[in-house]
Amino acid sequence: MIFRPRPEKLELVLLRYLHSRMVFNESQALIFFTIEKGYEGELKCDAWLKGLSDEWLILNDLLFDYHGSLFQIDTLIIAYEKIYLLDVKYFEGDHTIKEDKWFTPTGKPEKNPLHQLERCETLFKQLLNELGYKISVESYLIFINPEFHLYQTTINPAIIFPSQLNRFLKKLKTKPVQLNKRHYDLAQELVDHHIEESPYTRLHKYSYEQLKKGITCANCKTLFLDDTLVCNKCGFVEDVEAAVLRSVKEFAILFPDKLITVDYIYDWCGGLKSKKALRRVLSKYFVLVGKARASHYKES
Ligand SMILES: [Zn+2]
Missing domain, CATH: 1.10.10 (Arc Repressor Mutant, subunit A)
Incomplete structure (x- = not known):
């Protein structure tokens, strides 16, 4: 079941309003495009996860502050024996990895999303530990856009490609065990720990x-x-x-x-x-x- 639905992104709402009424410069346009695309990917992921058993608890769009380190989680799935942490990417086109470095289809270097995922997982595990929960965490980068391809030489099991989405879901579905009160308590504690960040402070001035x-x-x-x-x-x-x-x-x-x-x-x-x-x-x-x-x- 969806324990925390994905909220409407206020930052995106603001940017859409502004976009109708002013001319964005190149960097503003890029930020707008990235956020719009990211949100589109998250909605597609939500639709994809609809097929998941009701036995699971799904929590969307969480932002935590762990002793001063902010980290955001697109989707968490609480299952009986583990938590799945999903980072959803809506990348398009042919991306490349060379010696641990990622490149866009035009050859520009881009942030390695696996590093972001690792950071997120590490901080999340520390948070769980502090809350007193011993439950293992498995993290995945979910590439949801069918128009995405990654040229790589080594296979990374943390990466789920569009063509693997169905199999991944099937794998999850084979394991549902009824959750107990402790799982629900954990879900509630996580929601209580979520912080709201004001989008106004991050936006460019207008x-x-x-x-x-x-x-x-x-x-x-x-x-x-x-x-x-x-x-x-x-x-x-x-x-x-x-x-x-x-x-x-x-x-x-x-x-x-x-x-x-x-x-x-x-x-x-x-x-x-x-x-x-x-x-x-x-x-x-x-x-x-x-x-x-x-x-x-x-x-x-
Ligand atoms: Zn019109």
Whole structure:
């Protein structure tokens, strides 16, 4: 069973919002692409693991701080006699290993994911030990993209290739033994130890002034050109209420310190909808707090 579902990645949500409203430089674009691809891979892994027995406990996206060392785990599977630690990679194309060094399809050096996996496993074992659990840990790098290939000279059993995914799952399925209370306690303790990291501190700086104003299309995320709310790019048509609510949500997530006021939302929506129309939507879904010029809306 899924003990901890994979949460929506706030950092990715923020980047998607920003991407519609500003031009990313090369490094920003690369970060966005990497996070988007990584998340896609994790979702594919979740879908793949759906076939796993209900006897297992699956915990997704955990972040731990072990005495100052941060480490993140994509997926943990708690089985009767061991824990499987999975690091999911959505690499694409032909990658190469030469003397323990990894290279991208274009020949650029890349971080050796096995080193990351080893570090993660070591820290996780120490955490388990500290929590008082004696259970063995087996770690795997899961390459989930069928368009991935790795040229290597030695075989590493910690690497699961796309063509091996089904067999790997079959192997796991042959071993289910009913879990007991201790396994559930461990799962809960791990969830309790998970820390939330603020995505705002990691993101590059952005300011309200720098972002393009307007309402984005719910379907293709480009900005609507006029107040008809018919997308020029994909033809999607949206009703005013849904479009305004989405814009307010975007505004609130991008600028958690700013107050939601009619004036701000009017400006944020690029003046596409009248203040009267905005006030009507805001009053319907939010509560008005404060008086006169200090008044603003809060989620009810
Ligand atoms: Zn569109």
